[in-house]
Structures are given as C-alpha cells and as structure tokens.
Amino acid sequence: MDAINAVFLTTYEIDKKYDTSYHQRFTEYVKMVEEKDWVIDGCMTDPKGDRSKHPHQQKDPDVFFHVVERKEDGVVVRGAKAHQTGAINSHEHLIMPTLAMRNEEKGFTICCAIPVDDDGITYYCGRQSCDLRRLDQSEEGNIDCGNQFGVHECLVVFDDVFVPNEQIFMNGESEFCGRLVESFAAYHRQSYGGCKAGVGDVMVGAAAAIAEYNGVQNASHIRDKITEMAHLNETIYACGMACSACGKKTEAGNYLVDILLANVCKQNVTRFPFEIARLLQDIAGGLFVTCPSARELRNPETRKIIEKYLVGAEGVDTINRIKMMRLIENSVLGRGAVGYLAESMHGAGSPQAQRIMINRLANLEEKKKMAKSLARIKEE
Numbered sequence: 001m002d003a004i005n006a007v008f009l010t011t012y013e014i015d016k017k018y019d020t021s022y023h024q025r026f027t028e029y030v031k032m033v034e035e036k037d038w039v040i041d042g043c044m045t046d047p048k049g050d051r052s053k054h055p056h057q058q059k060d061p062d063v064f065f066h067v068v069e070r071k072e073d074g075v076v077v078r079g080a081k082a083h084q085t086g087a088i089n090s091h092e093h094l095i096m097p098t099l100a101m102r103n104e105e106k107g108f109t110i111c112c113a114i115p116v117d118d119d120g121i122t123y124y125c126g127r128q129s130c131d132l133r134r135l136d137q138s139e140e141g142n143i144d145c146g147n148q149f150g151v152h153e154c155l156v157v158f159d160d161v162f163v164p165n166e167q168i169f170m171n172g173e174s175e176f177c178g179r180l181v182e183s184f185a186a187y188h189r190q191s192y193g194g195c196k197a198g199v200g201d202v203m204v205g206a207a208a209a210i211a212e213y214n215g216v217q218n219a220s221h222i223r224d225k226i227t228e229m230a231h232l233n234e235t236i237y238a239c240g241m242a243c244s245a246c247g248k249k250t251e252a253g254n255y256l257v258d259i260l261l262a263n264v265c266k267q268n269v270t271r272f273p274f275e276i277a278r279l280l281q282d283i284a285g286g287l288f289v290t291c292p293s294a295r296e297l298r299n300p301e302t303r304k305i306i307e308k309y310l311v312g313a314e315g316v317d318t319i320n321r322i323k324m325m326r327l328i329e330n331s332v333l334g335r336g337a338v339g340y341l342a343e344s345m346h347g348a349g350s351p352q353a354q355r356i357m358i359n360r361l362a363n364l365e366e367k368k369k370m371a372k373s374l375a376r377i378k379e380e
C-alpha cells in the first residue's frame with residue numbers, strides 16, 4: 001500500500017502541472033489490483049553503483065533502472081532493483097525511481113508496473129543464515145522455531161523489458177521524483193511503527209517466557225530489563241500511531257501520514273530493536289547459540305543426557321526451553337533478524353535518510369523564536 005499511495009498522490013500532482021493522464025490510468029490500475037486481489041512489490045531500490053555519483057555520472061548506467069528505448073506504444077527498460085522483499089511471490093513490480101533525479105536524468109525517471117513473470121526478468125535470490133537448516137529434513141522434530149517462514153529478498157534484473165503505455169505512470173517528469181521518493185518513504189517509515197512493534201511484542205514475550213524457563217523471572221534486574229524492552233517497543237508503536245493519527249487528506253483524495261513523525265518513527269526503529277535484541281540475549285543466557293541439534297533428541301541415549309543437563313526451572317519441559325532458545329536465536333541472528341534487525345536499519349532508507357528529513361522539517365526557526373522570546377531577547 002505504501003507504493004500505491006505514493007504513486008496515487010504523485011500522479012495527481014504531475015497531472016495538475018502537465019497535460020498527462022497518469023492519475024486516471026493509475027486509478028484504473030489500482031481498481032484492477034483490488035479486484036484481482038494482487039500482491040504488488042513496492043520496487044524502488046536501485047543497486048546505485050558509486051554512491052558519490054548521480055545516475056548520469058555512473059560508468060555503467062545500468063546500475064540505475066532506466067529507459068533504453070522509447071516507442072509509440074511504450075518503452076523498453078533495463079537495470080535492476082536490489083533487496084526486493086517477496087519479489088517472487090508478488091504479481092507485479094511497481095517500479096519507482098530510487099532518488100530525486102536531475103533535469104538531465106529524464107531517462108532514469110520512470111514509474112511503471114511490470115508483471116513478475118515478464119520476459120527478460122531474472123531473479124537472484126538472497127542467501128541468508130540458517131536457510132539450509134530450514135530445508136534440512138534431519139532437523140525434523142520441530143525444534144527450529146522461528147525459522148519456518150519462506151520470506152525472501154531478490155536482486156531483480158530487467159534485461160530490455162518492454163512496458164506498454166497503459167502500465168506507465170511517470171516518464172521523464174524528473175522534478176517529481178523527489179516528491180515520489182519522499183512520500184513513499186514516509187508511508188513506508190510509518191508502517192515500521194506497526195510491523196516492528198509486532199515483532200517486538202514477540203521479543204518481549206520470548207524474554208518473559210525464557211526468564212520463567214530459566215527460573216529468573218523474579219530477579220529485579222530481569223524484571224527491569226523486560227520493562228525496558230516493553231517501553232522501547234511501545235515507543236515505536238506510539239510513533240507509528242502518532243504519524244498515522246496526524247495524517248491528513250490530500251487533494252488527490254487519499255491520506256498522507258505526518259512526514260516528520262513518520263521519519264522520527266523509522267529513526268527509532270533503526271535503534272530500539274537492537275537494544276531490545278541485546279536485552280533478550282542477556283536474559284536468555286548462552287544456550288540460544290549453543291543448542292544441540294534435533295538429531296541428538298531423536299537418539300534416546302543422547303536425548304537423556306540433553307534432558308538431564310539442559311534442564312531449566314523445576315517442572316519446565318527441557319524441549320520447550322530448547323524451542324524458545326531456537327526462536328530467540330532465529331530472531332536475533334537468523335532469518336528473523338534479517339527482518340527484525342537488518343531491515344530495521346536499512347528498510348525504507350538507512351538512518352541518515354531520516355535525519356535529513358527530520359532536520360528539514362523540524363522548523364528550527366520557529367523553535368529559535370520561542371527560545372528567544374522566553375529569554376527576552378529582541379533582535380532587529
């Protein structure tokens with residue numbers, strides 16, 4: 001929805017300035033997506049090559065997605081999009097420019113929809129830690145908790161793909177790229193206040209459960225650490241709620257979140273989950289990285305030894321303790337950590353991208369005026 005909302009808003013603004021019909025076309029596209037109940041990949045991030053250079057300055061222009069040929073009935077595009085979550089199990093890629101483009105970068109200014117199985121697209125699936133363990137049948141016995149989900153990220157390569165006019169929603173209007181990127185980022189940064197807080201709830205629950213399994217639930221420092229985890233997590237949630245509640249209806253008819261608060265939300269998300277994960281590892285003890293495999297549990301001889309020595313608090317099933325340790329391991333180091341930690345850092349833009357927006361929107365002049373007024377400073 002982040003990409004859909006941002007393109008909806010931007011196409012409206014382009015149509016107001018130019019005699020284009022992108023907005024009408026995109027509105028029809030959205031209706032079709034809703035009717036067909038499609039999954040759309042918000043496809044923004046280019047590989048970007050040398051980060052100190054703009055798209056038109058790169059040695060190989062293909063590191064930024066671009067138009068290579070214009071035809072009467074459409075365009076031919078080339079390039080790649082990196083880190084695409086759920087690329088393979090989506091129906092279409094909604095391609096957006098990755099950054100504000102300059103006047104001479106009209107060829108890189110393209111927003112369009114491309115079916116995921118179109119000719120000329122290749123998917124390079126990301127390798128992640130513990131992915132083979134997920135497939136390893138010898139681990140059957142269901143102790144590898146938190147490592148079952150088939151989420152993936154892909155490098156998606158577009159090798160001269162034809163896009164018909166009906167699927168194009170921006171084509172050369174470079175002065176609107178910044179607006180599209182900014183609004184997509186804002187919607188996306190808001191959504192982290194829900195999704196990462198949801199995972200955070202599981203982290204808090206895992207901390208409380210493992211503390212009980214270990215018999216330390218009443219220790220004052222453990223209770224305080226769990227309280228801190230909950231506080232950090234609820235702060236993320238509060239930011240997500242705040243930027244949504246302060247959102248306003250746009251002229252285009254959809255709602256836009258409060259951009260400053262959405263950036264504050266995501267900036268907190270680049271930090272707090274790491275502290276939550278640190279506290280969870282502290283509370284768990286080292287077993288979350290040293291647990292024996294399910295094979296040892298299937299052998300009655302070794303199972304007896306594991307149950308004897310990996311026992312926790314009295315009355316706690318050792319296998320439940322091991323399952324909770326595996327959940328913690330996968331959440332802070334394995335596939336779960338890709339979404340909970342790495343994506344918290346870089347998804348919807350790395351931390352500096354939010355700091356630039358916060359600085360721009362913080363209205364420092366107004367705040368200086370307030371401080372000077374209280375300090376009874378009068379300046380000409």
Ligand SMILES: Cc1cc2nc3c(=O)[nH]c(=O)nc-3n(C[C@H](O)[C@H](O)[C@H](O)COP(=O)(O)OP(=O)(O)OC[C@H]3O[C@@H](n4cnc5c(N)ncnc54)[C@H](O)[C@@H]3O)c2cc1C
Nearest residue numbers: 042043044045051083084085342343346347348349350352
């Ligand atoms: C798990 C995961 C899932 C993702 N899913 C999606 C998705 O579904 N769709 C999508 O479009 N994107 C997705 N992303 C991409 C995400 O938006 C990018 O990772 C993010 O924008 C950072 O880009 P990058 O990875 O190229 O890092 P870089 O841009 O290389 O950033 C690395 C560091 O360099 C700094 N830096 C970069 N350029 C400059 C510069 N010019 N000047 C100064 N400093 C600079 C950054 O601030 C950062 O500190 C996903 C990312 C992750 C990790």
